[in-house]
Every structure is written in C-alpha cells, then in structure tokens.
Amino acid sequence: MPAKLEPGKKLKRLIKVYGIEGDVEVSMSHEGLTFRVPRTRLVLTATWPDVVEKASCTPDNVPCFLAGEPMKFLQHEVAKVQKRKNKKCEQGSR
Secondary structure (H helix, E strand, C coil): CCCCCCCCCCEEEEEECCCCCCEEEEEECCCEEEEECCCCCCEEEEEHHHHHHHHCCCCCCCCHHHCCCHHHHHHHHHHHHHHHHHHHHHHHCC
C-alpha cells in the first residue's frame, strides 16, 4: 500500500542523485519538499508553489528542441552520459 501524506506528517525516502556521493534524503510534507545530504550542511527546501513554478519553466541551458519536454531532456542527457561512459571504457581497454 502506498504511503499517505497526512497533515503534520512527513514522508522520507533516500534517493541517489547523479554527481552526489552517497544518498540524498527527500522529505515531503504539505508545505513542500526538502532535499538533504546526510552528514553535511547541504539542504534545499521548496514550497509546492515553487516546485510547480520551477517544473513548468525551461532553464536557459536546455537546447531549444527540448524546451518544454522534461522527459525527453532527461533521456537525451542520459544518452550523452552513456555514450561518454562507453567511449571511456573503449579507450581504457586498448
């Protein structure tokens, strides 16, 4: 059964984020989201209106053909990373 977000309570999960060593703790509440890296001072908090606003705009560094297409952008970036990784493996095996 999925967890239910009740008023005054928080849901917490540990996730992996590319480029950050170790896990990132995500807390979800009625107020918004909080991302925290355990054993550090790194914390990012956003209210739900901020989350919706940020999710609905395209950052400046996204190619124009991927504007407004967050899933295609993520797939494009993953493909680039995978290509670099494969190329690095090929160079290492020579």
